[in-house]
Amino acid sequence: MASTLPTIVLVHGAWQVPASYQPFIDTLIALGFTVHCPRLPSCNGAQPPTASLPDDVSCVREVIVGLVESGERVLLVMHSYGGIVGTDASTGLSIRERQATGATGGIIHLVYLCAYLLQPGTSVLDIINESGSASLLPQFVHAADDGTTFPVDPVRSLLGGMDQRDIDAALPHLVRFPASAMATPAAGDAWRRIPITYVHTTDDYAVFKSFQDIMLRKVRENGVEVKTAEYESNHSVFLTKREEMGRVVVAAAQDTRNSA
Numbered sequence: 274m275a276s277t278l279p280t281i282v283l284v285h286g287a288w289q290v291p292a293s294y295q296p297f298i299d300t301l302i303a304l305g306f307t308v309h310c311p312r313l314p315s316c317n318g319a320q321p322p323t324a325s326l327p328d329d330v331s332c333v334r335e336v337i338v339g340l341v342e343s344g345e346r347v348l349l350v351m352h353s354y355g356g357i358v359g360t361d362a363s364t365g366l367s368i369r370e371r372q373a374t375g376a377t378g379g380i381i382h383l384v385y386l387c388a389y390l391l392q393p394g395t396s397v398l399d400i401i402n403e404s405g406s407a408s409l410l411p412q413f414v415h416a417a418d419d420g421t422t423f424p425v426d427p428v429r430s431l432l433g434g435m436d437q438r439d440i441d442a443a444l445p446h447l448v449r450f451p452a453s454a455m456a457t458p459a460a461g462d463a464w465r466r467i468p469i470t471y472v473h474t475t476d477d478y479a480v481f482k483s484f485q486d487i488m489l490r491k492v493r494e495n496g497v498e499v500k501t502a503e504y505e506s507n508h509s510v511f512l513t514k515r516e517e518m519g520r521v522v523v524a525a526a527q528d529t530r531n532s533a
Contacts, residue, residue, distance in 0.1 A: 280309065281306045284358050286388075288427070288449070314328040320419045322452075326361075326454045337366055341371065348525060348526055349363060349380060356391070357389045360390070364463055367379050381526075382468050383463065383469045384525050385470070390492055421450065427444065428444075431479055431508050431509055472502050472503075
């Protein structure tokens, strides 16, 4: 079965780096997947920032293009802010679009783990404003004068309810993140052309469940079918529900919509 599995491109979220996801990556590898998780340029910890959303999109797209041009079937797994990056990076790279030109390889499925699933022209701040939560933002995110941000309480926002050992392992990997990325509009709508799965998190203090509901409603209003799953988890569902997320990815890899 391993030889038939797609290749995973895992797109990490804001304030985090690939090392934050290593336990989940290990779970996916144990299931037989090959996993690529590039470090987003915006998450280099620079103060002031030296990169933002367009740089992240270019980084991830370069990885995907290299894989699909080698004939690989790719499944994108995106967490949090990574949903914007991965969606924009997927433009024109679906397996159906590539097959139409006689090319092999392509993206077969998009998995959003409590991730931003935006309409073109919409930013993270737009969703926060639409939800009526803008006044709460300073309680959760500190914006520094140098243009970077960091969670006011990273445990509450990202790691709440986890064992102290897991919290202690995760905290050193957190980095500052550019405020500009939260205000930059998304450009892509690959979710119109590629099957999608969305994982809701009900105890999330980074991408509130109300944000998730707004984004899913808008996508469905575009006539897009979305398979969903819901978990009682903080924002780091890839850590709190690691085995369950592995099963979500396997189901997405086997989804009959991938070859429809």
